Amino acid sequence: MSQEFEKLRKAGLAVSSPSGLAQFRSFGLTTRRDFLRLAGAGTLMVGTGLGHRSAMAAETVNFFGWQDYDTALDAKGFFAANDIAVKSTYMTDNNEIIANAKNGGIGNMDLVTPDLLYGPFMAQLGLFEPLDLAQIPNFSNLFAPFQAMPAAKMDGQQFCLPFAWGNVVLMYNADVVKEAPTSWLDMLKPEFKGKVGLTAEMSHLVIPFTMAVAKTRAPTRITKEALADVYATLTKIKKEQARSIAPSFGDLAAQFASGEIVIAPAWEPVSVWAGEKAPALKWSFPVEGSFSFIDNMALIKDAPHKATAYKLLNQSLSPEAQANAANKNMTAVTVEKALPLLDAKPRSLYPYQDVAGFWAARGDGMPPLWPVEKGGDFVTLDDVLSGWEEFLRA
Amino acid sequence: MAGFRLPRSVGLLSPSLGANAIFFVVPLVYFFVLSFLQVRSFQVVFDPTTSNYVRVLQQYSAPLASTLSLAVTVATIVTVVGFIYASACRFIGGSKGGWFLAIAMITLFGGYLAKLYAWRTILGENGILNTGLIELGLIQSPITALLYNNFAVILALTHYTLPLAILPIYGSLRAIEDLPIAAARDLGASDGRILKDIILPQCATGLFSAFAMTLLFVSGDAIAPRLLGGTSSSMIGVFIQDQFGFRVNAPMGSALAFTVIAGSAIILVLIGLGGTRLLRLGARP
Numbered sequence: 001m002s003q004e005f006e007k008l009r010k011a012g013l014a015v016s017s018p019s020g021l022a023q024f025r026s027f028g029l030t031t032r033r034d035f036l037r038l039a040g041a042g043t044l045m046v047g048t049g050l051g052h053r054s055a056m057a058a059e060t061v062n063f064f065g066w067q068d069y070d071t072a073l074d075a076k077g078f079f080a081a082n083d084i085a086v087k088s089t090y091m092t093d094n095n096e097i098i099a100n101a102k103n104g105g106i107g108n109m110d111l112v113t114p115d116l117l118y119g120p121f122m123a124q125l126g127l128f129e130p131l132d133l134a135q136i137p138n139f140s141n142l143f144a145p146f147q148a149m150p151a152a153k154m155d156g157q158q159f160c161l162p163f164a165w166g167n168v169v170l171m172y173n174a175d176v177v178k179e180a181p182t183s184w185l186d187m188l189k190p191e192f193k194g195k196v197g198l199t200a201e202m203s204h205l206v207i208p209f210t211m212a213v214a215k216t217r218a219p220t221r222i223t224k225e226a227l228a229d230v231y232a233t234l235t236k237i238k239k240e241q242a243r244s245i246a247p248s249f250g251d252l253a254a255q256f257a258s259g260e261i262v263i264a265p266a267w268e269p270v271s272v273w274a275g276e277k278a279p280a281l282k283w284s285f286p287v288e289g290s291f292s293f294i295d296n297m298a299l300i301k302d303a304p305h306k307a308t309a310y311k312l313l314n315q316s317l318s319p320e321a322q323a324n325a326a327n328k329n330m331t332a333v334t335v336e337k338a339l340p341l342l343d344a345k346p347r348s349l350y351p352y353q354d355v356a357g358f359w360a361a362r363g364d365g366m367p368p369l370w371p372v373e374k375g376g377d378f379v380t381l382d383d384v385l386s387g388w389e390e391f392l393r394a
Numbered sequence: 395m396a397g398f399r400l401p402r403s404v405g406l407l408s409p410s411l412g413a414n415a416i417f418f419v420v421p422l423v424y425f426f427v428l429s430f431l432q433v434r435s436f437q438v439v440f441d442p443t444t445s446n447y448v449r450v451l452q453q454y455s456a457p458l459a460s461t462l463s464l465a466v467t468v469a470t471i472v473t474v475v476g477f478i479y480a481s482a483c484r485f486i487g488g489s490k491g492g493w494f495l496a497i498a499m500i501t502l503f504g505g506y507l508a509k510l511y512a513w514r515t516i517l518g519e520n521g522i523l524n525t526g527l528i529e530l531g532l533i534q535s536p537i538t539a540l541l542y543n544n545f546a547v548i549l550a551l552t553h554y555t556l557p558l559a560i561l562p563i564y565g566s567l568r569a570i571e572d573l574p575i576a577a578a579r580d581l582g583a584s585d586g587r588i589l590k591d592i593i594l595p596q597c598a599t600g601l602f603s604a605f606a607m608t609l610l611f612v613s614g615d616a617i618a619p620r621l622l623g624g625t626s627s628s629m630i631g632v633f634i635q636d637q638f639g640f641r642v643n644a645p646m647g648s649a650l651a652f653t654v655i656a657g658s659a660i661i662l663v664l665i666g667l668g669g670t671r672l673l674r675l676g677a678r679p
Contacts, residue, residue, distance in 0.1 A: 092639050098436045099642040238625045244542040247620040258518045392628055393457055
């Protein structure tokens with residue numbers, strides 16, 4: 001049948017795409033006979049595997065993670081070329097990975113996308129398989145800091161593959177704010193009353209403000225008194241300074257674009273999502289320190305489609321998939337070879353000129369998660385989450 | 395002796411009763427039971443307790459009260475405006491009444507989210523309303539009080555639920571015959587008397603349905619307060635969503651949801667009893 005298709009292709013009546021899709025060209029009205037001939041050829045091609053291959057994929061991988069991270073892996077028709085189908089369910093919070101894995105996900109889920117703040121805790125809970133790096137040759141593509149990232153390993157074994165990252169920065173409307181803010185606490189200045197933006201991302205607010213209020217570089221190891229001070233400051237900002245609490249960073253971008261807010265803790269992509277007509281949005285890294293997130297790919301324990309999942313894990317660190325994710329989501333890449341494939345905008349958002357220096361300044365990693373068990377001098381994750389609820393209710 | 399035969403009405407009702415049992419009663423019972431359980435280490439454990447409800451009353455009474463009062467406000471506005479519109483369709487629109495009803499229904503097209511974003515476009519600092527008022531010279535600078543507060547939430551929810559409320563009211567008004575109204579008018583009854591003695595008693599069910607539907611929709615909403623509410627517009631739906639998602643605590647989320655249901659039910663019983671009493675008093679000569 002491929003000869004039949006080749007004839008059609010040479011005749012200019014059909015084209016094939018890298019994904020395996022076949023498309024027939026039409027030049028004006030076709031006769032009924034022409035139509036039946038083409039339809040017959042098409043049917044035969046679908047039957048012999050020349051059609052869309054994902055429809056007949058050999059194996060389906062169950063993906064549970066952030067939206068668009070799954071489709072980014074399909075760079076250059078990777079799924080069709082490897083007979084892989086991906087069944088995706090999207091998460092809204094890292095905690096959902098734990099809940100789903102512990103409530104029937106182990107043995108059913110394959111790939112997940114934990115943040116590196118929560119990743120080590122999930123590995124400790126036994127939710128992840130240790131990764132066999134021999135099956136992930138693209139691991140060597142990672143920038144050196146991401147290869148060595150301590151939080152991605154446990155007992156010397158790799159559990160998480162850094163896939164995308166970004167930073168919580170202090171973004172401001174440079175048309176209005178003439179002097180760049182240098183501290184998270186600048187949001188309390190009287191001139192920003194009613195013009196401050198906040199988001200409903202707990203760690204993205206609590207960690208930077210812990211650094212600023214408690215004056216610590218270990219923001220997840222603090223006392224109850226310090227946590228109370230942090231929430232008191234955040235509540236003051238919420239009640240006296242903030243315009244609203246945006247449900248997402250996309251929403252925050254819209255508020256910057258419409259002029260509703262002029263300063264907010266934000267991600268770098270917010271400056272792009274705000275659009276071409278938005279005011280000039282700039283950002284600073286406050287002196288107290290900042291929070292960076294690193295999203296990973298991880299393999300769930302007893303994943304039912306391990307071999308295929310490994311193909312996808314390796315693909316996640318290919319330059320093409322990395323560039324695909326960054327160009328689509330405006331997140332930062334973890335693979336150096338992806339840089340030439342980046343569009344100008346996503347490339348301009350991150351400090352690619354010195355990734356090693358950037359991460360060295362952050363202690364080469366992420367802060368650990370707040371302690372989960374009670375007992376020490378420090379607040380627990382539950383204390384922080386309870387405080388967050390109280391902050392929202394205030 | 396003739397064999398046992400189910401009444402015909404039971405047979406006719408069985409598909410809807412079955413669907414209700416499977417898709418409404420069973421999940422409701424499941425979540426009710428869940429609301430008395432606990433979560434430990436991200437897993438639900440069977441250790442029955444009332445502590446979730448105690449926590450709801452201790453920690454969430456303020457957002458619960460503000461949610462229910464906002465829901466009552468929207469439901470009242472919608473029922474009154476819906477009644478006026480439905481009455482116009484029924485008594486003034488004549489043969490065109492159906493068309494006016496269709497116009498109201500057309501506003502349902504586009505969906506809930508699109509409506510909320512539309513209101514943001516209208517009410518924002520650089521929105522259509524502020525821009526228009528500045529262009530007309532009526533204001534010098536944008537009015538910031540239009541958006542990100544309870545006013546914006548009430549406006550958007552009223553807009554969305556109004557067509558849904560008009561339907562049951564119009565349905566009950568259609569059932570009112572013209573003859574008693576004409577007879578009352580011939581006997582010298584004023585419009586107010588006709589409204590009080592004939593129309594309102596006969597469309598009470600429609601009014602109550604409209605009020606109840608709006609109240610239940612608004613009291614459980616989590617989207618409008620997130621998109622249009624300000625920093626203090628925390629409705630209980632937002633916390634229910636957070637408990638199921640962010641906190642992974644379905645028992646607590648269920649307890650919150652059932653408290654809202656209970657609160658709404660109490661309001662509806664009070665409104666029902668109060669409404670009946672009012673109509674009885676009003677109907678006295």
